[in-house]
Amino acid sequence: xxxxxxxxxxxxxxxxxxxxxxxxxxxxWHVKIGDFDIKLAEEKGGNHPNTSAVxxxxxxxxxxxxxxxKADLVISMLPARFHPKVASACVDLGKHMVTASYNSPDVEExxxxxxSKNILILMECGLDPGIxxxxxxxAMDNISEKGGKLTSxxxxxxxxxxxxxxxxxxxxxxxxxxxxxxxxGQGVAQFIRNGRYKYIPYHKLFSRYETIxxxxxxDFEGYPNRNSLKYRTIYxxxxxxxxIRGTFRKAGFCDAWNIFVxxxxxxxxxxxxxxxxxxxxxxxxxxxxxxxxxxxxxxLCLNLGIxxxxxxxxxxxxxxxxxxxxxxxxxxxxxxxxxAIMEEKMSLDPGDKDMIVMQHQFEYELNDKKxxxxxxxxxxxxxxxxxxxxxTVGWPLGIAVKNILxxxxxxxxxxxxxxxxxxxxxxxxxxxxxxxxxxxEIEIKD
Amino acid sequence: xxxxxxxxxxxxxxxxxxxxxxxxxxxxWHVKIGDFDIKLAEEKGGNHPNTSAVxxxxxxxxxxxxxxxKADLVISMLPARFHPKVASACVDLGKHMVTASYNSPDVEExxxxxxSKNILILMECGLDPGIxxxxxxxAMDNISEKGGKLTSxxxxxxxxxxxxxxxxxxxxxxxxxxxxxxxxGQGVAQFIRNGRYKYIPYHKLFSRYETIxxxxxxDFEGYPNRNSLKYRTIYxxxxxxxxIRGTFRKAGFCDAWNIFVxxxxxxxxxxxxxxxxxxxxxxxxxxxxxxxxxxxxxxLCLNLGIxxxxxxxxxxxxxxxxxxxxxxxxxxxxxxxxxAIMEEKMSLDPGDKDMIVMQHQFEYELNDKKxxxxxxxxxxxxxxxxxxxxxTVGWPLGIAVKNILxxxxxxxxxxxxxxxxxxxxxxxxxxxxxxxxxxxEIEIKD
Numbered sequence: 001x002x003x004x005x006x007x008x009x010x011x012x013x014x015x016x017x018x019x020x021x022x023x024x025x026x027x028x029w030h031v032k033i034g035d036f037d038i039k040l041a042e043e044k045g046g047n048h049p050n051t052s053a054v055x056x057x058x059x060x061x062x063x064x065x066x067x068x069x070k071a072d073l074v075i076s077m078l079p080a081r082f083h084p085k086v087a088s089a090c091v092d093l094g095k096h097m098v099t100a101s102y103n104s105p106d107v108e109e110x111x112x113x114x115x116s117k118n119i120l121i122l123m124e125c126g127l128d129p130g131i132x133x134x135x136x137x138x139a140m141d142n143i144s145e146k147g148g149k150l151t152s153x154x155x156x157x158x159x160x161x162x163x164x165x166x167x168x169x170x171x172x173x174x175x176x177x178x179x180x181x182x183x184x185g186q187g188v189a190q191f192i193r194n195g196r197y198k199y200i201p202y203h204k205l206f207s208r209y210e211t212i213x214x215x216x217x218x219d220f221e222g223y224p225n226r227n228s229l230k231y232r233t234i235y236x237x238x239x240x241x242x243x244i245r246g247t248f249r250k251a252g253f254c255d256a257w258n259i260f261v262x263x264x265x266x267x268x269x270x271x272x273x274x275x276x277x278x279x280x281x282x283x284x285x286x287x288x289x290x291x292x293x294x295x296x297x298x299x300l301c302l303n304l305g306i307x308x309x310x311x312x313x314x315x316x317x318x319x320x321x322x323x324x325x326x327x328x329x330x331x332x333x334x335x336x337x338x339x340a341i342m343e344e345k346m347s348l349d350p351g352d353k354d355m356i357v358m359q360h361q362f363e364y365e366l367n368d369k370k371x372x373x374x375x376x377x378x379x380x381x382x383x384x385x386x387x388x389x390x391x392t393v394g395w396p397l398g399i400a401v402k403n404i405l406x407x408x409x410x411x412x413x414x415x416x417x418x419x420x421x422x423x424x425x426x427x428x429x430x431x432x433x434x435x436x437x438x439x440x441e442i443e444i445k446d
Numbered sequence: 447x448x449x450x451x452x453x454x455x456x457x458x459x460x461x462x463x464x465x466x467x468x469x470x471x472x473x474x475w476h477v478k479i480g481d482f483d484i485k486l487a488e489e490k491g492g493n494h495p496n497t498s499a500v501x502x503x504x505x506x507x508x509x510x511x512x513x514x515x516k517a518d519l520v521i522s523m524l525p526a527r528f529h530p531k532v533a534s535a536c537v538d539l540g541k542h543m544v545t546a547s548y549n550s551p552d553v554e555e556x557x558x559x560x561x562s563k564n565i566l567i568l569m570e571c572g573l574d575p576g577i578x579x580x581x582x583x584x585a586m587d588n589i590s591e592k593g594g595k596l597t598s599x600x601x602x603x604x605x606x607x608x609x610x611x612x613x614x615x616x617x618x619x620x621x622x623x624x625x626x627x628x629x630x631g632q633g634v635a636q637f638i639r640n641g642r643y644k645y646i647p648y649h650k651l652f653s654r655y656e657t658i659x660x661x662x663x664x665d666f667e668g669y670p671n672r673n674s675l676k677y678r679t680i681y682x683x684x685x686x687x688x689x690i691r692g693t694f695r696k697a698g699f700c701d702a703w704n705i706f707v708x709x710x711x712x713x714x715x716x717x718x719x720x721x722x723x724x725x726x727x728x729x730x731x732x733x734x735x736x737x738x739x740x741x742x743x744x745x746l747c748l749n750l751g752i753x754x755x756x757x758x759x760x761x762x763x764x765x766x767x768x769x770x771x772x773x774x775x776x777x778x779x780x781x782x783x784x785x786a787i788m789e790e791k792m793s794l795d796p797g798d799k800d801m802i803v804m805q806h807q808f809e810y811e812l813n814d815k816k817x818x819x820x821x822x823x824x825x826x827x828x829x830x831x832x833x834x835x836x837x838t839v840g841w842p843l844g845i846a847v848k849n850i851l852x853x854x855x856x857x858x859x860x861x862x863x864x865x866x867x868x869x870x871x872x873x874x875x876x877x878x879x880x881x882x883x884x885x886x887e888i889e890i891k892d
Contacts, residue, residue, distance in 0.1 A: 188716055193736045197720050199780070200733075201710030203649035208735060229719060264647030270634055273675060274643050287646075289654060290639045334645070 001028050002405050005067055007056060007086065008077030009035040009044045012100075012176075014385050016075070016394030017044050023402060024050035034067060058082050069093050073401060076101075083107055087121050087414075094119055098400050100126025100393050103416055111414035120409065124416040125400050126393035127356065128157045131377070131430070132245075133234075133416060134396070134423035135437065136360055139375055140235065141420060143364045148371070151241055152363035156212065156222035158248025159389055162353035162380045163217065169315045171250035173346050175354035175381075175389050182266055182339045184247060191228035195241040200224060206258035211251060214359055214376055215438055219251035222359075235418065248357050256315040260338065262304050263287040268335035275337065276330040280323045283337055297322055319345055353381040356388040363444065370444040375437050395433060399426045447474050448851050451513055453502060453532065454523030455481040455490045458546075460831050462521070462840030463490045469848060470496035480513060504528050515539050519851060521843060522547075529553055533567050533860075540565055544846050546572025546839050549862055557860035566855065570862040571846050572839035573802065574603045577823070577876070578691075579680075579862060580842070580869035581883065582806055585821055586681065587866060589810045594817070597687055598809035602658065602668035604694025605835055608799035608826045609663065615761045617696035619792050621800035621827075621835050628712055628785045630693060637674035641687040646670060652704035657697060660805055660822055661884055665697035668805075681864065694803050702761035706784065708750050709733040714781035721783065722776040726769045729783055743768055765791055799827040802834040809890065816890040821883050841879060845872045 004020065006013065020031045031048075034056030035041040045051035058064060058078055068074055068089045073096040076086045083099055084106035090097040091110050094117045103123040114121050124130055136155060143150055160166075161173040174181060189200040200208055209221040228245045232238050249257075260266055264287050272286070285296050288303060297308065306312050316322070319341060328340035348354065359376040381387035400417070403409045403425045410421065417423050431437075450466065452459065466477045477494075480502030481487040491497035504510055504524055514520055514535045519542040522532045529545055530552035536543040537556050540563045549569040560567050570576055582601060589596055606612075607619040620627060635646040646654055655667040674691045678684050695703075706712055710733050718732070727742055734745050743754065752758050762768070765787060774786035794800065805822040827833035846863070849855045849871045856867065863869050877883075 188710065188713055190716070190719075194738075196728075196736060197718070197732045198736065199710060199713075199718070201649070201708075201713060203647070204708070204710065262647075262650070264634065264645060264650065267634055267645075267647060270636070272643070272645070273636075282642075286643045290642060290644065292640075 001030050002072045003070060004029050004031045004073050004075065004401060004405075005034060005071035006031060006075045006077065007034050007058065009033050009037075009041045010077065011387075012390055012393050013044065013077045014387075014394065015390040016077070016398050018386070019395055019398035020401070021046070021048045021051060023398070024048065027402060027405065029405070032067070032071070058085060064089055065093065068095055071095055073098065073405060075099070075397060075401060080104075083123075090121065091117060091119065096120045096122075096404055098122045098125055098397055098404070100124070100130055100397055102129055103414065108414050115413040118412055120404060120412050121414045122400055122404070122409075122417065122422070123414065125396050125422075125426075127389070127396070128358070130396050130417065131392060131435070132157060132358060133418050134427055135358070135375065135377070137235065137418045137420075138423055138427060139360060139362055139373065140237065143362065143366075143373075146366065148364040148366040150237060150362060150364045151370075152361070153235075153237065153240060153242065154222075154244045154246070154361040155359070156220070156246045156248045157356070157358040158220065160248070160250065160355045160357060161348065162355040162388075165349070165352040166250075168346070169311070169318050170253055170256065170346065172253055173348050173352065173354075174343065175348060175387065178339050178343055178346075179335075182335050182342070183268055185223065185225070186266070186268075187226050189224035189226060189228075191224050191244045192232075192240070193242050193244065197229075203261055206254040206261055209249075209254045212248075212359065212361075214248075214357055214378070215440070217357065217378065220248045220357065220359075221251055221254045222246045222248055223254060234416070242363070248359070252311055252315070256312045259300070259304055259306065259312060259316060263300075265334045265338050268333045271331065271333055272337065275327055275332065278327050280321050280325055280327055280341060283327050283334075284321050287334075348384070350384065353383070354387045354389055355380045356392050370446070371441055372444050373439065373441045375439045377435060377437055379435055392435065395430060395435065396426050399429045402429075447476050448518045449516060450475050450477045450519050450521065450847060450851075451480060451517035452477060452521045452523065453480050453504065455479050455483075455487045456523065457833075458836055458839050459490065459523045460833075460840065461836040462523070462844050464832070465841055465844035466847070467492070467494045467497060469844070470494065473848060473851065475851070478513070478517070504531060510535055511539065514541055517541055519544065519847060521545070521847060526550075529569075536567065537563060537565065542566045542568075542850050544568045544571055544843055544850070546570070546576055546843055548575055549860065554860050561859040564858055566850055566858050567860045568846055568850070568855075568863065568868070569860065571842050571868075571872075573835070573842070574804070576842050576863065577838060577881070578603060578804060578806075579864050580873055581804070581821065581823070583681065583864045583866075584869055584873060585806060585808055585819065586683065589808065589812075589819075592812065594810040594812040596683060596808060596810045597816075598807070599681075599683065599686060599688065600668075600690045600692070600807040601805070602666070602692045602694045603802070603804040604666065606694070606696065606801045606803060607794065608801040608834075611795070611798040612696075614792065615757070615764050616699055616702065616792065618699055619794050619798065619800075620789065621794060621833060624785050624789055624792075625781075628781050628788070629714055631669065631671070632712070632714075633672050635670035635672060635674075637670050637690045638678075638686070639688050639690065643675075649707055652700040652707055655695075655700045658694075658805065658807075660694075660803055660824070661886070663803065663824065666694045666803065666805075667697055667700045668692045668694055669700060680862070688809070694805070698757055698761070702758045705746070705750055705752065705758060705762060709746075711780045711784050714779045717777065717779055718783065721773055721778065724773050726767050726771055726773055726787060729773050729780075730767050733780075794830070796830065799829070800834045801826045802838050816892070817887055818890050819885065819887045821885045823881060823883055825881055838881065841876060841881065842872050845875045848875075 031051045033041040033045050034054045038055035041053035045053050076099045080101040087107045159175045185205045209223040224246045288299050356379045362373040379388045477497045479487040479491050480500045484501035487499035491499050522545045526547040533553045605621045631651045655669040670692045731742050802825045808819040825834045
């Protein structure tokens with residue numbers, strides 16, 4: 001019997017836990033689920049004979065060491081800030097660790113000790129980061145194996161609502177942390193295109209998207225994420241002339257969201273005054289120039305150069321930002337007010353399914369010919385528990401755990417899933433579970 | 447003999463030191479000038495019999511206590527981050543302290559002990575902050591003394607170049623820290639106008655200025671500074687419907703500067719890659735969309751909606767941003783690159799005089815009539831040492847020192863110059879020294 005300790009049993013752990021339970025008997029696993037909320041841990045474990053639950057507090061150092069000492073492998077679904085703590089205890093006690101969160105300098109510096117203790121700390125093994133790395137590396141390894149030279153790599157991922165439940169003009173509902181959606185893109189987007197460095201400030205980001213068709217699903221808009229440049233080193237493609245990683249929204253989203261960015265209502269750096277007496281209409285007006293007589297709708301259209309009968313304006317109106325109703329919170333930043341307004345309208349309804357869309361676009365040269373390979377994943381949720389987000393984050397973790405405990409993955413130290421030894425078994429099993437790539441390759445004629 | 451310890455003998459201390467020397471004999475002062483650079487301290491003291499110089503290191507705690515212990519009053523012209531250290535030593539040793547820098551929570555919390563030790567810590571006693579507080583409070587006190595009710599207060603200050611040396615299309619040269627000029631306005635501008643809170647994000651700031659005529663000097667553009675709202679409490683005008691504090695530039699500046707803001711080249715939050723191989727032209731191009739054939743000038747005009755033959759475009763061209771010459775630095779943030787480019791063109795030439803322009807606009811009601819009072823100060827530098835900036839920062843400090851040591855100012859604790867006891871003697875003497883207000887009052891007929 002091998003002991004798996006899972007820390008954190010929240011929403012995003014659902015599919016992971018189901019995967020672990022399904023495999024537990026055959027793989028001879030005992031899965032202990034630790035959460036600050038013991039009820040949640042018990043509920044997620046169900047009555048499965050190979051699971052147990054424990055009230056777990058990461059701030060309790062004695063308990064942390066105690067529980068990790070009893071495990072063979074630890075999966076951390078805790079908030080990212082706790083990962084260095086967990087990783088450090090795992091290294092001390094000689095236990096493998098797996099997470100779906102971004103690697104960090106604090107964790108990275110444990111790599112040498114982890115190697116010396118013969119353990120693996122596998123970071124970024126969920127969806128994004130996770131499946132994005134694995135599928136990108138698989139395609140790039142294939143291209144270089146056959147002697148091709150990669151000249152361009154663009155990759156976009158979006159967490160959206162399934163088309164059958166898409167019933168609002170934004171074609172968007174919150175399928176993950178709404179706060180991150182409101183703050184998405186803040187900072188500067190950095191990438192390289194045809195050998196030229198490009199930097200897009202946040203206030204220009206939502207007007208500089210590309211429109212991309214994804215097979216059968218219509219047009220999407222892809223806007224660049226913060227720092228694409230660092231992926232040249234991570235993926236070992238330092239000399240690539242074009243590298244852009246970005247986020248997908250359905251067509252029409254970016255122009256409308258850009259209005260909020262232009263107004264400044266996505267700012268999370270200060271608290272607003274006077275919210276307790278503000279209507280949604282007053283809230284928007286606080287970001288527009290003073291004008292004694294002009295209605296807010298007119299002022300907004302004039303100041304931001306949109307038409308009253310445009311699709312963009314209809315989206316704003318649908319969200320209710322011109323209503324006389326009070327803003328939903330009486331204290332907070334503009335971004336927090338916007339989030340609350342959006343949550344009233346953009347949450348998933350019971351029965352709604354979410355959808356993950358990921359597309360990689362590669363261009364490469366081989367034998368004096370140029371090729372373009374588009375490769376996309378579309379994954380829909382089954383229901384409100386087994387969401388696409390939960391599956392695509394949880395399954396890669398679960399499969400990684402299986403292959404580490406089976407000794408198929410022998411890499412040690414701090415790793416992310418960019419090596420074939422890791423991505424190969426994970427992508428194969430994901431494929432069997434229905435997370436499949438749709439590939440399309442064409443020769444480019446200049 | 448009373449002992450004054452002046453810490454920091456840099457450029458901005460010139461006029462202060464000259465003021466202190468001029469008054470030293472009559473007032474029976476000994477002025478000890480401390481600077482990390484002893485040569486600078488000696489040079490600024492000259493051979494004046496009432497001065498001495500000392501090599502001073504604020505990080506040397508023993509020396510700091512030692513020197514402060516020997517003084518009756520300390521003037522700190524050190525970088526603002528050192529003021530809490532100086533203030534704390536002054537409080538410990540029971541010595542008055544005066545600075546031209548912003549008050550801070552660290553200093554503010556010393557107020558009660560300072561009172562109990564019968565000492566005054568006078569902060570914000572330079573130009574801005576300083577003269578702005580004093581002149582505003584004087585006018586507001588006058589209005590309320592005669593029974594008027596203040597309904598609007600707008601105040602703008604700018605550090606510019608004197609008209610006789612204004613020979614570039616921006617009508618601007620650096621008369622103080624260029625870095626702060628490049629970063630000016632970052633964050634969000636918060637103010638209140640006709641009872642409505644207004645928030646302007648940085649990327650809209652330079653398109654939402656007001657054009658204001660200052661007597662005899664032509665048109666200026668005033669854009670709001672970061673947080674005007676807090677001045678309601680500071681000035682005791684909590685209920686005022688309109689309060690805006692801002693910065694002055696000459697007409698035409700804001701539209702052109704706005705192009706840089708829109709491009710994102712004033713961002714100081716990240717380091718750019720590839721600067722070592724970039725021309726100024728490439729630098730600008732890094733912030734514009736990729737286009738294989740379109741020249742950068744055309745692309746910029748098209749993307750940012752300006753005309754090739756506009757005054758705005760001429761300003762950009764004059765700065766040299768479309769030149770093939772290398773960018774002046776090979777490592778740094780966009781803002782650092784911009785600063786270096788601007789310093790090549792916008793520095794004061796030898797012999798150039800700087801100019802300070804400050805304007806307050808008050809509106810008030812009295813006996814059922816409405817009045818508007820405009821009150822402005824224009825001060826020019828004498829030469830490159832006695833600049834307008836140095837005089838308007840240094841003289842208020844010097845006059846404050848005189849009145850504290852003379853016991854005309856009896857206030858104790860941490861203060862800023864908003865009380866008549868402080869501003870009255872300072873403004874009177876400034877007036878005699880040529881820093882004079884030009885006032886203009888009219889009745890407003892609706």
